[in-house]
Amino acid sequence: MLEDKNRQKTSLASLGEFGLIEHLTKHFKIQHATTEKGIGDDCAVLSSSDKQTLITTDLLVEGVHFDLSYVPLKHLGYKSVMVNLSDVYAMNAEAEQITVSIAVSNRFPLEAIEELYSGIQLACDTYNVDLIGGDTTSSTKGMLISITAIGKANKEEVVYRNGAKANDLIVVSGDLGAAYLGLQVLEREKQVFKVNPQSQPDLEPYTYLVERQLKPEARKDIPRLLKELEVQPTSMIDVSDGLSSEIMHICTQSKVGCNLFEEKLPLDPQVISTCEEFNIDSTMVALSGGEDYELLFTISIGDFDKIKGNPNLTVIGHITEENQGMNLITRANQSIKLKAQGWNSFDEENE
Amino acid sequence: MLEDKNRQKTSLASLGEFGLIEHLTKHFKIQHATTEKGIGDDCAVLSSSDKQTLITTDLLVEGVHFDLSYVPLKHLGYKSVMVNLSDVYAMNAEAEQITVSIAVSNRFPLEAIEELYSGIQLACDTYNVDLIGGDTTSSTKGMLISITAIGKANKEEVVYRNGAKANDLIVVSGDLGAAYLGLQVLEREKQVFKVNPQSQPDLEPYTYLVERQLKPEARKDIPRLLKELEVQPTSMIDVSDGLSSEIMHICTQSKVGCNLFEEKLPLDPQVISTCEEFNIDSTMVALSGGEDYELLFTISIGDFDKIKGNPNLTVIGHITEENQGMNLITRANQSIKLKAQGWNSFDEENE
Numbered sequence: 001m002l003e004d005k006n007r008q009k010t011s012l013a014s015l016g017e018f019g020l021i022e023h024l025t026k027h028f029k030i031q032h033a034t035t036e037k038g039i040g041d042d043c044a045v046l047s048s049s050d051k052q053t054l055i056t057t058d059l060l061v062e063g064v065h066f067d068l069s070y071v072p073l074k075h076l077g078y079k080s081v082m083v084n085l086s087d088v089y090a091m092n093a094e095a096e097q098i099t100v101s102i103a104v105s106n107r108f109p110l111e112a113i114e115e116l117y118s119g120i121q122l123a124c125d126t127y128n129v130d131l132i133g134g135d136t137t138s139s140t141k142g143m144l145i146s147i148t149a150i151g152k153a154n155k156e157e158v159v160y161r162n163g164a165k166a167n168d169l170i171v172v173s174g175d176l177g178a179a180y181l182g183l184q185v186l187e188r189e190k191q192v193f194k195v196n197p198q199s200q201p202d203l204e205p206y207t208y209l210v211e212r213q214l215k216p217e218a219r220k221d222i223p224r225l226l227k228e229l230e231v232q233p234t235s236m237i238d239v240s241d242g243l244s245s246e247i248m249h250i251c252t253q254s255k256v257g258c259n260l261f262e263e264k265l266p267l268d269p270q271v272i273s274t275c276e277e278f279n280i281d282s283t284m285v286a287l288s289g290g291e292d293y294e295l296l297f298t299i300s301i302g303d304f305d306k307i308k309g310n311p312n313l314t315v316i317g318h319i320t321e322e323n324q325g326m327n328l329i330t331r332a333n334q335s336i337k338l339k340a341q342g343w344n345s346f347d348e349e350n351e
Numbered sequence: 352m353l354e355d356k357n358r359q360k361t362s363l364a365s366l367g368e369f370g371l372i373e374h375l376t377k378h379f380k381i382q383h384a385t386t387e388k389g390i391g392d393d394c395a396v397l398s399s400s401d402k403q404t405l406i407t408t409d410l411l412v413e414g415v416h417f418d419l420s421y422v423p424l425k426h427l428g429y430k431s432v433m434v435n436l437s438d439v440y441a442m443n444a445e446a447e448q449i450t451v452s453i454a455v456s457n458r459f460p461l462e463a464i465e466e467l468y469s470g471i472q473l474a475c476d477t478y479n480v481d482l483i484g485g486d487t488t489s490s491t492k493g494m495l496i497s498i499t500a501i502g503k504a505n506k507e508e509v510v511y512r513n514g515a516k517a518n519d520l521i522v523v524s525g526d527l528g529a530a531y532l533g534l535q536v537l538e539r540e541k542q543v544f545k546v547n548p549q550s551q552p553d554l555e556p557y558t559y560l561v562e563r564q565l566k567p568e569a570r571k572d573i574p575r576l577l578k579e580l581e582v583q584p585t586s587m588i589d590v591s592d593g594l595s596s597e598i599m600h601i602c603t604q605s606k607v608g609c610n611l612f613e614e615k616l617p618l619d620p621q622v623i624s625t626c627e628e629f630n631i632d633s634t635m636v637a638l639s640g641g642e643d644y645e646l647l648f649t650i651s652i653g654d655f656d657k658i659k660g661n662p663n664l665t666v667i668g669h670i671t672e673e674n675q676g677m678n679l680i681t682r683a684n685q686s687i688k689l690k691a692q693g694w695n696s697f698d699e700e701n702e
Binding site: 037054056061063132144150158160253 | 484
């Protein structure tokens with residue numbers, strides 16, 4: 001769990017709740033003028049603004065959302081922040097603040113929580129967001145992380161899920177499916193390790209996949225890029241549960257249909273080669289993998305020239321009338337109904 | 352856990368995550384014009400404002416913060432909201448929105464979660480706040496509730512913990528210690544029930560205490576009352592961990608000392624009689640009990656006439672210079688150093 005097994009271990013009880021919060025947050029610096037008061041009072045205080053405020057929250061549970069046997073705590077802290085910032089960027093907004101609450105059992109020494117917070121701090125520094133509050137408590141089992149992110153945008157810039165219109169183009173940033181395959185690689189190594197603890201995993205052929213799983217980056221650059229290109233998306237969502245599930249959210253809320261083109265789905269070469277090795281269909285992985293934290297959005301067809309050829313963006317389909325349904329057009333030019341096979345934490349297998 | 356043991360039980364897996372959120376939140380109505388968009392997108396959206404925004408968050412863990420063997424789920428939902436609203440009122444502000452995230456193991460049927468949400472909804476209706484988002488997921492053990500509350504106040508009205516000055520009066524709303532004693536009564540009944548499951552508890556002599564523990568009310572009325580009285584507190588905090596711990600926060604952050612007068616501490620008659628029955632010192636209970644969710648604040652001595660005789664407010668002491676320390680003046684006119692014996696979730700006993 002900790003990278004250096006010989007490091008000092010300090011019990012959380014020796015610090016107490018207030019001591020722990022102060023200890024963990026003393027190196028965080030406030031970067032936004034809008035953060036009038038961060039940690040240390042009953043509430044954080046944000047200054048008044050002529051922009052809209054965006055709020056999103058996520059709860060991550062050990063054993064459900066992450067497995068500490070192969071996720072380093074620093075990466076977990078970083079990723080927990082990314083998951084939330086991604087939701088802010090998916091509104092075409094800038095993230096400015098986060099609150100972080102954690103519950104941990106006493107099996108975690110202080111040094112483990114410090115590792116987690118070092119990842120949170122790296123995320124705050126890299127993405128220019130202020131940690132402004134939170135709660136730190138004990139749990140009876142395992143670790144839980146609850147993060148709320150706060151963002152800002154001009155009213156006319158906010159992009160919802162419900163604005164897609166027939167004939168709009170469907171665009172996705174980056175590539176898809178790598179994070180899911182990274183998880184498969186890590187799960188396989190875990191099983192190998194269980195059988196033979198002396199084995200040294202060779203993750204070299206999978207570096208991109210493992211990095212996408214363990215250290216995803218939220219697409220802060222995309223809202224900025226779209227502003228530069230003078231493109232206002234008609235709808236937007238981030239790809240957390242899988243492309244298929246996300247486009248279905250957009251279509252349902254916008255009351256439209258869609259055609260996604262299999263041949264257009266952006267795949268990294270490592271995704272293609274690893275799908276062959278694992279004998280999985282790469283289209284399935286791109287559609288249902290999830291955790292890519294790319295942005296999926298629709299634009300008016302009149303904006304096509306503005307994004308054409310941009311290496312960050314791929315047009316993968318178009319919006320249709322609602323009665324046409326939500327379809328994948330295969331390489332063989334067959335139309336198949338999309339299914340949401342996104343991750344569902346209430347599946348019976350989690351019992 | 353559920354009041355009617357014969358009610359239908361629906362598994363959470365049968366609804367799925369999105370179905371569950373929709374099912375639980377469909378009866379919540381948006382009440383604030385500032386809530387531009389509630390549940391259903393990547394973020395909630397709040398309109399721009401010339402007021403400051405206040406943010407607070409709390410994480411409640413089954414087995415640490417609550418015990419479902421004597422806390423009805425509806426009360427738990429209500430109290431979880433109160434804990435957060437209380438922090439907003441403690442800034443002299445109005446609460447407008449909340450997000451609610453829950454993690455539950457599959458031992459909870461849908462009907463249990465509905466009970467929890469009915470308490471959350473009652474709190475939202477009663478306190479006029481909008482539920483604007485959240486996350487719903489499974490846990491490997493027990494129930495967790497993470498709530499973030501968002502409030503608004505004019506910049507010049509916000510009250511921090513750090514503004515108390517020497518000679519300011521220390522004022523508390525309501526009375527102290529009842530919630531703690533309510534917990535002692537419930538714990539005793541739980542032990543009796545373990546020995547004799549046929550026993551019928553007689554909670555009649557303890558109704559106020561049990562209600563203060565199970566269904567506390569945050570003091571939304573106090574910031575309004577203070578405005579009416581034209582009193583701007585110099586510092587404020589809510590009493591969640593215990594009076595002693597809270598006044599010490601104010602003194603430390605304001606760099607001042609204090610004298611609290613034992614004879615002034617407001618106690619309900621049920622607190623006095625139950626302390627006698629349990630053979631506990633009522634002053635100890637008032638100082639360290641916690642969970643009262645009253646507001647503790649300081650005012651300039653010049654404002655005394657404005658609050659004098661108000662049945663909601665009691666002057667319990669005054670602020671001194673920092674070098675005088677933080678003291679309780681006993682009925683025998685002895686000065687005793689205050690100790691923070693507030694609740695600490697990292698005590699070894701929680702291991």
